[in-house]
Amino acid sequence: MEVPASGQPMSAGPNAAPSLVIRNLRKEYRAGEPVLKNVCFEVTGRGMTAIIGPSGTGKSTLIRCINRLVEPTAGEIVFLGRDLATLNRKELRMARRQIGMVFQEYNLVERLSVIENVLCGRLGFVPLWRTWSRRFPAGDIERAFQLLDAVGLSTFATQRADQLSGGQRQRVGIARALMQEPNLLLADEPTSSLDPKTSVEIMELIANRASERNIPVIVNIHNVALAKRFANRIIGMSKGEIVFDGPPTGLEDAHLVEIYGGEDWLE
Amino acid sequence: MAARIGWNDMIQGISQGKARVSSHRRRDAFPPNWPMRLVLVALATYVIYATTVIDLSWSRFVIGLDQGARFIARMLPPNMAGDKLDLLFNGMLESLQIAIIATIVGVVLSLPLGLAAARNLSPWPLAWMARTLVVLFRTFHPVIVAILFVKAVGFGALAGMLALVVASVGFLAKLFAEATEEMSMKQVEGVRATGASFLSLVVMAVVPQVMSRFIGFSAYQLDSNLRNSALVGLVGGGGIGATLFTAFQRFDYDFVLTIVLSVIAVIMVGEILSGWMRRLFQ
Numbered sequence: 001m002e003v004p005a006s007g008q009p010m011s012a013g014p015n016a017a018p019s020l021v022i023r024n025l026r027k028e029y030r031a032g033e034p035v036l037k038n039v040c041f042e043v044t045g046r047g048m049t050a051i052i053g054p055s056g057t058g059k060s061t062l063i064r065c066i067n068r069l070v071e072p073t074a075g076e077i078v079f080l081g082r083d084l085a086t087l088n089r090k091e092l093r094m095a096r097r098q099i100g101m102v103f104q105e106y107n108l109v110e111r112l113s114v115i116e117n118v119l120c121g122r123l124g125f126v127p128l129w130r131t132w133s134r135r136f137p138a139g140d141i142e143r144a145f146q147l148l149d150a151v152g153l154s155t156f157a158t159q160r161a162d163q164l165s166g167g168q169r170q171r172v173g174i175a176r177a178l179m180q181e182p183n184l185l186l187a188d189e190p191t192s193s194l195d196p197k198t199s200v201e202i203m204e205l206i207a208n209r210a211s212e213r214n215i216p217v218i219v220n221i222h223n224v225a226l227a228k229r230f231a232n233r234i235i236g237m238s239k240g241e242i243v244f245d246g247p248p249t250g251l252e253d254a255h256l257v258e259i260y261g262g263e264d265w266l267e
Numbered sequence: 268m269a270a271r272i273g274w275n276d277m278i279q280g281i282s283q284g285k286a287r288v289s290s291h292r293r294r295d296a297f298p299p300n301w302p303m304r305l306v307l308v309a310l311a312t313y314v315i316y317a318t319t320v321i322d323l324s325w326s327r328f329v330i331g332l333d334q335g336a337r338f339i340a341r342m343l344p345p346n347m348a349g350d351k352l353d354l355l356f357n358g359m360l361e362s363l364q365i366a367i368i369a370t371i372v373g374v375v376l377s378l379p380l381g382l383a384a385a386r387n388l389s390p391w392p393l394a395w396m397a398r399t400l401v402v403l404f405r406t407f408h409p410v411i412v413a414i415l416f417v418k419a420v421g422f423g424a425l426a427g428m429l430a431l432v433v434a435s436v437g438f439l440a441k442l443f444a445e446a447t448e449e450m451s452m453k454q455v456e457g458v459r460a461t462g463a464s465f466l467s468l469v470v471m472a473v474v475p476q477v478m479s480r481f482i483g484f485s486a487y488q489l490d491s492n493l494r495n496s497a498l499v500g501l502v503g504g505g506g507i508g509a510t511l512f513t514a515f516q517r518f519d520y521d522f523v524l525t526i527v528l529s530v531i532a533v534i535m536v537g538e539i540l541s542g543w544m545r546r547l548f549q
Contacts, residue, residue, distance in 0.1 A: 067460055069456055069459065069460060093462045093463070095462070096459075096460060096461065097461065098462075100461075101457075101460040101461075103456070103457055106457070107454055107456055107460075108454065108457060109454045109457070109458060109471060109472050109475050110451075110454065110476075111476060111478075111479075112471065116471070120457075120458050120461055120463070120471055121461050122461075123458065123461050123462065123463030123464070123467045123471060124464075126467075128464065128466050128470070131467045131470050131471060173457070176457070176461070180461055180462070
């Protein structure tokens, strides 16, 4: 049963497509040295948007500015009609509940069990005493098991997360994000710590689950081939700016040279 | 190419036992640490000087040995009379109670204080205040704190317990804060991104990471409080220390030995228990 957080502020109306508009986003970790300069783009409807670009170009910062794990210096991040950059703590938590996130190093709580990690996706909804005493609502627990079934890890439910392999951990990470019933899925280099075969499986899982839920995905990714294969839109970044924005078929070697610099590596 | 030739030349030079000192300055892997040498010389000089000043002579040592032998003779055999054992039992029980209650109260107070002092979780003014408080608690040795409390609330177990609570908080809150600062922020970030409230974050992302270390520190503190509870008794803080002090005052050296032996036994048992507790929660 897909019951979105009904009655909560900021939930999408029945017709409103989940959308994200980023305007003039700027981030400086040190004053005067912007990591992101005036980034603008818009994501509507469904589908996967892949952000590619060299290391240190601000891709992770960009994706973390969306749910304010990193505080933007200036600019607007409008999600479902509200500017996330201006929200107070409580409103920010309400917004984060609707944005699932998958991390490069999975970011599971290693000493918690797999099912506890998946249930972490409900922490924004469940009162503290239920969290503390592990008395999550029966519906949540049922859904957590269903998600583990879907990612093929039900038999590991009560094992500690640090006993799993990288691919398995990332599946748990995805299940945790889906547990939030998000309206947007962010993925920060979800495959960079995984082998090529597992990488494809993880990308497939993310793409399929997101299209089932009809929500957009924004994914940072180093692997251009994977990006072309799974995304229907590619944003190329270089030195904190967007230098390419278009469908994968439009991404040519000339663009890659502009994004990554040099050309020897293309051969 | 030129560099490679230079390298080969050098290898040859070394293998033939003639380092090319003329062209290259010889590189020293272990340069002499002159400041450290000076400190060591100064330390040795001071120790010799101090021994002469406090009249530490061989004849004085022999007199001491003689005194010690008589002391030990008066201790043997340990006094096991019924009334003495009652005193011993009551004192020991009070010390155990002091140690256990002080540890529990100390842990309960240290948990919030330690989290508040962790700079990766709390805003800096709060962390700074918490750290100042912890430093204050650590300033004095438990015995000095115990003397203060004996003057403030009067002789007995209450003063001893309060002194050990202060010592426990000073130790535990600092270590709790350090353990919290060493936890993985990635795991915290993963939970934060779900929209968890701060307390939920603490429960699900912080506590699982630091719990086993906290338990280890608490077990160690219980161990330490058991030992210190005898100490605070010496200055009026109740427990077995008070019994021991009275026995010294009355020159009941045979009873002193009984007390010392039973304190050793209790502390050994405590050490085993706390080690077992640490393993259990690893």
